[in-house]
Amino acid sequence: MTVLESIPEKLGVDAPWVEKGGVHWLNPSPLSVRELAQAMNALHARFITITAYQLPKEEGLRLEYHWDLDGQLLGFPFQLAGNSIESIYDLCEAVDWIEREIHEGFAVDFLGRKYEPLLLREGDTPGVNLRETGTPNKPASGLLGQEEVK
């Protein structure tokens, strides 16, 4: 059994790995993101990034956490019920800037951490949500609408 194959059992996750689109995906439920981060630390996996997806209105947001394990790219999706999730900054220093960026770009609150002053500035409000304020053909205050190139 490879290290990768042994991970679901170690994590106590029933679902198997699904390799798709260049990523080994694992549904981490019922683990919390902090439990996952601790498990990745124990495996000496290297944190890469978090990708945020804004889903259709009623579905909220999805965050995909990525780690590298010996050249294999691992992906763990987390569906956000509201707009908050626990921060893993104290467990994984490398998430600092991407948590800040998602906080500012998608108004996601990473609970249990402090933020530096905003990087992406639009007044003092977090959540410079370009998908809402800069939707094609719908100019909003402060940002010009991006005309879709025909």
Added chain:
Amino acid sequence: MSYKIPMGPYHPALEEPYKLDMICEGETVIDVNLHIGFNFRGIEHLAETRNYIQVIALMERVCGICSNIHTLTLCQAMEQLTGLTPPPRAQYIRVVMAELERLHSHVLWAGIAAKLMGFKTMFMTCFELREQVMDVLSAISGNRVNYSMNRIGGVNRDIEDPLALLPMIDKLEREMVRTVIPIFTTSTTARSRCAGIGVLTHEKAVSCGVVGPTARASGLPQDLRRAAPYAAYAEMEFEVPVQPDGDVRARLLVRALEIMESCKILRQALTKMPPGEFHTGEAKPAFTTGTATARVEAPRGEVMYSVSWIKDARNPARVHVRTPTFANMPAIRWMVVGARLADTPLIQASIDPCYSCTDR
């Protein structure tokens, strides 16, 4: 008594904006705060308003140095969504372009590092060498900066006579061995400016998740060309230079050795380039619904693209870019703490930062 020295938002060495607030006691830096975001362009959002041809041209402009790497990574992700596999010749051409870009980036960095150390003649020598690399890039692609080489399913232009490029590789390698590397490795001035300066320990390199030469100079042997080969890298023989010291000198040595390895890879790719088509010839690729991710070892480290598409849509639903400097730059804090104020410009430059990439 401590006092704060703001450096930036204009970098003392590189004409790009970011800000470093340094708390000093005497000449020693005791803490640092980094500020980015001065050049935020919203490129990820713009990508959602561009079709599959336009988005390649857009992402090529994420970075002015490793523009080719961005389109390569993007195209590799989009190829997964379209089911297109580039022909072998295209994979070799991609390796040639990627390694030429690495040479151009590393030699440019060596020149800037030399200038910061006070070696202005070495700066000119490096830039003269860089011009030669750019001449080759221009001869292949017709462009010096944004090469427009990658497309979904291959490359846009062939290298008609690969062996004709070999003399340039020989000349560059000769010059590096004869002038640049000896000065960087043996000169007393270079040693005193770089050795033991701006140390990023192995432990900190791991916890900060740094990538590329910055990681390899702190003893981490990570390189996607070896760990997760893409294009034709699985068929290339090369070493991954690693240095244990984690200081500016180690970062300098890693890049110098990587220049030699790039020459080795280029020679193999040009000599062994298989005949055949250089793209799949698809007039209009058909995207499936889903997300695909690709990673590539850029000159500064790992670049990752996640691309989401909905079937029959004109534009991507989401494009997320993780650039190497975004991973490396927070580590500057740990390199600078304890350093002399006068060393901080060189320390900052030693990760070869790209603020354009970072801000996207």
